[in-house]
Amino acid sequence: MKENHEIEQRCPAGSFAYTIRSGDTLFALARRFNTTVEAIIAINPGIEPENLQIGQIICIPGMMPTPPCPNGFLYTIRPGDTLFALSQRFGVSVQAIINANPGIDPNNLQIGQVICIPQMAPPVPPCPNGFLYTIRPGDTLFALSQRFGVSVQAIINANPGIDPNNLQIGQVICIPQMAPPLPPCPNGFYYTIRPGDTLFAISQRFNVSVQAIINANPGIDPNNLRIGQVICIPRRCVVFCF
Known part of the structure; x- marks a missing residue:
């Protein structure tokens, strides 16, 4: 941890720390971050271009780029954030966040750093006798049962595997409709x-x-x-x- 901290401290202004991953080369990193191999070597004295180690932290010249995030949303790191805490908050695994942010150092998140939070799209449940509903902030199964006139248990039965205590914003669930008997209407x-x-x-x-x-x-x-x-x-x- 001390070594990582020292490397982070000596990355000059206008550069950022990057953690080497399997398959990385200086040439590939230079292309990815729109810089040159020579520029990377210049701000990493003693680096061995042919012997990069997985987990090694180096400095990359330039501003940390915003990761592409086609199937999720961008999030700005705040004080106290960890990947585990973010995974719990947004209902996605730590590994999924790491995969969506190549080069991220899980142990050295920077306040103000922008990362991609991927959204896991669960399959839409079948709903032949009801309608699909997208969970919004503040929704609970009890509130939905009151709003749509159906029991909490009926909603649970219509959504196998649903976690009533962990509804996710954007999650699509089935609201079953209870069909009351038709009133007689002879006239x-x-x-x-x-x-x-x-x-x-x-x-x-x-x-x-x-x-x-x-x-x-x-x-x-x-x-x-x-x-x-x-x-x-x-x-x-x-x-x-x-």
């Missing part, structure tokens, strides 16, 4: 609730009173209509109904 027609519907709006649209709709749908909650819910719209009778 009217069925209507499926859409976004924005209220009993008052429906009553205006179909020229029937709110109370008549309530009477035709025993147990309906006028203040908690659910998208996809099927209700009975009674026909308005002027004299009599057939």
Whole structure:
């Protein structure tokens, strides 16, 4: 650790520390970081170009480049960060972070260093009797069960292997839909609730009173209509109904 610290200290301004990996050569590093072999040798006195050691830390002239990150997001290292802590926070393995950041030194993260956090895309669960939902910040299975009118256990059953205590932002899960029995509707027609519907709006649209709709749908909650819910719209009778 002392040796690494000393190397980091003697990297001059305008350069950064790099950890040698299997297959690295000075020529390959010069091409990757847009510099020359001569420039790398010049700021690493005593380096043996033909005998680079895996784990050896050298100085690379230039600014530390931002790694490509097509399947993840960029993260700026903060005080106290470690790859293990980041792996736990973002639900990805330490090795996956290392693989996404060639040359990173797991034991010598620099405050302000920009790294790539890869996102592991789990397979989308089948959802034949429901709909897919993407987890957002603050979501819990209990909150989702309340929002969509389905039990926590039903959500768990529809998503084999889900960890209820470790939902990941961006994770796609299946929300099963419970199909209640259709109310009898001998003197009217069925209507499926859409976004924005209220009993008052429906009553205006179909020229029937709110109370008549309530009477035709025993147990309906006028203040908690659910998208996809099927209700009975009674026909308005002027004299009599057939």
